[in-house]
Amino acid sequence: MIGRRDFIKTSTLATGGLFLGVNLSCKEKPLEQLGPGELHDFNAYLSIDTNGIVQIANPVPEIGQGVRTSLPMLVAEELSVDWKNIKVIQADAGMRYGGYDQRAAGSNSVRIYWKPMRLAGATARELLIMAAANVWEIPRENCFASGGFIHNKSDKRSLGYGALAEKAALLEVPQNVELKKPSDFKLIGKSVSNPDIKGILNGSAVFGQDVRIPNMSYASMEKSEVYGATVKTFDSSAALAIPGVQKVFKVAFHGDIERPFCREGVAVVGDSVWAVLKGRKALKIEWDLGVNIKESTESLHQNCENLVGRKGDSEVKNDGDVYKLLNTSSNKLEATYHLPFIAHVPMETVDCTIDLRDDSCEIWSTSQVPFADLNFLSRFFELPTEKITLHLTRIGGGFGRRLGPDYTIEAAKVAKEIKKPVQYFWTREDDIQFDAYRPFSYHKLMATWNDNGQLTSWLHRQAGTSRYAFRPNVEPYISEFFPNHFPANLTPNFRQEYSLAVSNINRSLIRAPGNNSLAFAVESFTDELAYANNSDPLEFRLNLLRDGNKEFPFDVEEGTVISTQRMKDVLQLAAEKAGWSKKLPNSSGMGIAGYFTFDSYVAHVAEVSVDRHNGILTVHRFTSAVDCGQVLNVDGVKAQTEGAIIDGLSASLFQEVTIFEGKTNENNFNNYMVLRMKDAPKAIDVHIVDNGYPPTGMGEPPYPPVAPALCNAIYAACGIRIRKLPIKNQLKTF
Amino acid sequence: MALFQILINNQKYEVDVEANKPLLWVLRDELSLTGTKYGCGIGQCGACTVHLNGTPIRSCGISISTLGDSKITTIEGLKSDNPILKAWEEINVPQCGYCQAGQIMSAVALLNNNENPNDKEIDVAMNGNICRCGTYYRMRKAIKTAVKK
Numbered sequence: 001m002i003g004r005r006d007f008i009k010t011s012t013l014a015t016g017g018l019f020l021g022v023n024l025s026c027k028e029k030p031l032e033q034l035g036p037g038e039l040h041d042f043n044a045y046l047s048i049d050t051n052g053i054v055q056i057a058n059p060v061p062e063i064g065q066g067v068r069t070s071l072p073m074l075v076a077e078e079l080s081v082d083w084k085n086i087k088v089i090q091a092d093a094g095m096r097y098g099g100y101d102q103r104a105a106g107s108n109s110v111r112i113y114w115k116p117m118r119l120a121g122a123t124a125r126e127l128l129i130m131a132a133a134n135v136w137e138i139p140r141e142n143c144f145a146s147g148g149f150i151h152n153k154s155d156k157r158s159l160g161y162g163a164l165a166e167k168a169a170l171l172e173v174p175q176n177v178e179l180k181k182p183s184d185f186k187l188i189g190k191s192v193s194n195p196d197i198k199g200i201l202n203g204s205a206v207f208g209q210d211v212r213i214p215n216m217s218y219a220s221m222e223k224s225e226v227y228g229a230t231v232k233t234f235d236s237s238a239a240l241a242i243p244g245v246q247k248v249f250k251v252a253f254h255g256d257i258e259r260p261f262c263r264e265g266v267a268v269v270g271d272s273v274w275a276v277l278k279g280r281k282a283l284k285i286e287w288d289l290g291v292n293i294k295e296s297t298e299s300l301h302q303n304c305e306n307l308v309g310r311k312g313d314s315e316v317k318n319d320g321d322v323y324k325l326l327n328t329s330s331n332k333l334e335a336t337y338h339l340p341f342i343a344h345v346p347m348e349t350v351d352c353t354i355d356l357r358d359d360s361c362e363i364w365s366t367s368q369v370p371f372a373d374l375n376f377l378s379r380f381f382e383l384p385t386e387k388i389t390l391h392l393t394r395i396g397g398g399f400g401r402r403l404g405p406d407y408t409i410e411a412a413k414v415a416k417e418i419k420k421p422v423q424y425f426w427t428r429e430d431d432i433q434f435d436a437y438r439p440f441s442y443h444k445l446m447a448t449w450n451d452n453g454q455l456t457s458w459l460h461r462q463a464g465t466s467r468y469a470f471r472p473n474v475e476p477y478i479s480e481f482f483p484n485h486f487p488a489n490l491t492p493n494f495r496q497e498y499s500l501a502v503s504n505i506n507r508s509l510i511r512a513p514g515n516n517s518l519a520f521a522v523e524s525f526t527d528e529l530a531y532a533n534n535s536d537p538l539e540f541r542l543n544l545l546r547d548g549n550k551e552f553p554f555d556v557e558e559g560t561v562i563s564t565q566r567m568k569d570v571l572q573l574a575a576e577k578a579g580w581s582k583k584l585p586n587s588s589g590m591g592i593a594g595y596f597t598f599d600s601y602v603a604h605v606a607e608v609s610v611d612r613h614n615g616i617l618t619v620h621r622f623t624s625a626v627d628c629g630q631v632l633n634v635d636g637v638k639a640q641t642e643g644a645i646i647d648g649l650s651a652s653l654f655q656e657v658t659i660f661e662g663k664t665n666e667n668n669f670n671n672y673m674v675l676r677m678k679d680a681p682k683a684i685d686v687h688i689v690d691n692g693y694p695p696t697g698m699g700e701p702p703y704p705p706v707a708p709a710l711c712n713a714i715y716a717a718c719g720i721r722i723r724k725l726p727i728k729n730q731l732k733t734f
Numbered sequence: 735m736a737l738f739q740i741l742i743n744n745q746k747y748e749v750d751v752e753a754n755k756p757l758l759w760v761l762r763d764e765l766s767l768t769g770t771k772y773g774c775g776i777g778q779c780g781a782c783t784v785h786l787n788g789t790p791i792r793s794c795g796i797s798i799s800t801l802g803d804s805k806i807t808t809i810e811g812l813k814s815d816n817p818i819l820k821a822w823e824e825i826n827v828p829q830c831g832y833c834q835a836g837q838i839m840s841a842v843a844l845l846n847n848n849e850n851p852n853d854k855e856i857d858v859a860m861n862g863n864i865c866r867c868g869t870y871y872r873m874r875k876a877i878k879t880a881v882k883k
């Protein structure tokens with residue numbers, strides 16, 4: 001059995017001061033159940049130098065979700081130290097720092113690190129108190145910590161952490177350290193400044209593409225627009241004639257030839273990005289286009305429309321007898337919704353810098369899952385992970401794009417070939433054309449209700465290109481449907497069916513995977529049902545959720561338990577703050593949608609107006625209510641919500657990847673549009689439900705309900721029901 | 735290849751590059767002034783925005799040979815007490831931060847030419863800059879905050 005003592009270890013800093021390491025690998029099992037062999041080295045740490053500066057190593061990649069603020073806040077809170085004395089550094093990837101838990105995915109950083117980070121801070125605080133008590137020769141109970149000092153209760157004397165750090169390092173680590181009560185929190189639940197802001201504002205923050213190491217080359221790869229194409233022949237002479245181009249070579253595809261994980265291509269290495277870009281243009285490549293030249297989104301539309309027109313291939317959930325109700329009830333409604341492929345387009349295109357030496361390797365990674373990359377690279381370079389140092393740079397956006405190691409594998413192949421330091425990058429064209437997209441889907445919903453307006457049955461048929469389509473022994477619907485999402489368990493007859501639309505187009509996960517499509521279908525249809533019942537859309541939802549609180553197991557990675565009360569609370573709060581029942585001018589309207597993801601609840605009310613003559617939509621305001629349990633950084637929660645609203649509006653208004661003859665038609669921001677200042681709502685009000693539940697993440701949950709809130713508002717404003725995204729020019733009707 | 739003398743952030747640099755090399759890549763590859771970012775390379779995203787004699791331009795679309803003795807200012811060349819930077823910090827605008835250098839250069843140029851821009855003018859000045867993290871609401875607020883400073 002392993003006690004707390006093995007969980008936290010201290011030592012003296014070389015420069016004097018306290019070093020405290022924590023073992024965070026307690027996610028799989030409670031700490032008490034870990035055997036000695038399962039205990040890894042410290043995987044997060046803090047140190048306090050003799051000036052009282054607290055340095056905290058943040059284990060999780062920062063992609064803009066604010067994790068370099070929120071996790072260190074937990075330590076600072078328990079340590080009772082001023083935020084301005086905190087210095088955040090970025091931990092490298094490795095078992096030491098959390099291994100697989102070092103990921104910016106699944107909105108789970110806060111869930112994983114909530115306790116261990118606090119325990120680290122609390123233990124350090126306790127050690128400092130003990131050190132002060134020793135100095136003053138008084139009982140520990142007569143001391144307390146606040147603002148970076150240990151205070152003596154009886155005589156107002158105090159000692160700074162810097163002065164105590166070294167003494168604290170020599171003490172035995174105390175067991176059973178008490179964590180603060182939420183009512184005593186001074187930082188958690190407030191807003192703090194971003195520790196990296198200065199570097200961002202003066203241009204010194206180092207993103208992946210800003211890494212500069214001595215003797216570094218740049219490299220990039222020319223690939224076919226057709227997914228799965230292979231190189232027949234290539235002529236590199238013109239490329240090699242370009243000043244600065246150093247080397248040109250073929251890089252073979254990786255994975256299945258029909259659905260390669262990395263596409264085949266011709267890499268160009270040069271002494272500058274510009275040389276590489278020109279070199280790529282000068283290449284002459286003859287391609288074998290392979291089997292995917294028949295792929296098109298047009299045929300997928302037809303296929304999916306047909307598939308949702310009949311009973312689905314898989315039964316995802318079946319309560320009662322939906323078909324009986326649908327055959328007999330006179331109150332019924334059906335509608336079909338569509339969501340297209342969309343691309344991630346992080347602002348910084350993907351990149352990876354590798355310095356491969358004979359017996360070691362140093363990597364600057366922009367991955368959302370750096371530990372997975374570390375393991376892959378260790379195998380690929382045949383180097384033990386101890387010989388590889390993988391640094392995490394600041395990262396220019398993720399959205400799920402950096403979960404797959406495709407670009408890292410390509411970088412590794414290039415590094416192995418040229419055996420010198422190299423920064424491998426994708427252009428924006430590469431980013432959009434060679435992305436793995438959010439799955440394409442169709443959703444047909446049918447429902448019946450009784451004369452009291454109560455829902456009696458609900459059928460949801462989905463057909464699409466599941467991202468799990470090619471996983472062995474896994475039902476493809478697993479990634480696309482969540483059988484316990486509302487209104488499951490709220491209506492006696494409930495059924496979900498899924499049919500896979502076969503396609504090789506590459507797809508993967510994007511912010512709130514599965515949910516970002518489901519929310520649009522489910523929350524739009526709920527709205528349609530409300531109108532069909534002559535019911536107010538908010539009232540209709542509240543009635544559906546009924547009185548009192550009911551909790552149902554959710555039982556998938558995307559959530560553990562779903563509660564009717566918490567959903568009602570966010571809906572009501574958003575509606576109240578938005579002035580839900582207030583009279584709006586003509587051609588204006590409000591729409592509401594509420595959604596549960598990753599154990600967080602979010603409701604948005606959108607207020608829009610539509611100029612039907614010109615088809616111009618103005619999104620005036622979003623009012624949001626979020627319940628993510630205990631809030632860490634209020635400003636961070638607001639920022640994530642604001643960002644998700646913009647992201648959701650981009651997707652709703654413009655974003656669509658279309659495929660013709662196996663090629664992606666879109667290739668840059670001129671034809672794959674992202675929302676700009678002019679179209680962004682001028683008001684976004686985020687309200688937080690504070691209810692004492694354990695903290696949950698906020699990077700993803702506010703995203704899914706954006707599209708339905710918007711489209712429900714459009715309907716309220718002008719009577720046009722958007723059932724296919726993106727909206728593009730569907731509002732121009734005259 | 736040819737020698738060019740350029741004036742960046744009040745400092746003279748001499749670079750030996752091809753005449754059609756865009757300023758963006760001169761800054762990033764030759765001078766390691768990496769605060770200016772690449773986002774699209776075709777003038778669509780604004781991540782590469784710098785000032786040319788005070789006017790915001792997209793450095794990915796302007797070649798070094800056309801610069802002459804123009805004065806270039808990049809994010810590294812702004813004074814830290816610039817009201818836009820102060821406001822950006824106060825409102826805590828950046829998320830991932832990647833687009834921000836370009837956004838800030840556009841916003842600084844806007845206020846240099848217009849002491850008190852209205853919403854329409856903010857729209858026009860900032861519309862060439864994409865923020866994939868969606869900080870538009872805060873940027874608008876920060877520009878208005880900077881006006882008051």
Ligand code: FES
Nearest residue numbers: 773775777780794
């Ligand atoms: S990189 Fe210059 S505008 Fe996008």
Ligand code: FES
Nearest residue numbers: 830831865866867
């Ligand atoms: S802050 Fe991330 S793109 Fe603007």
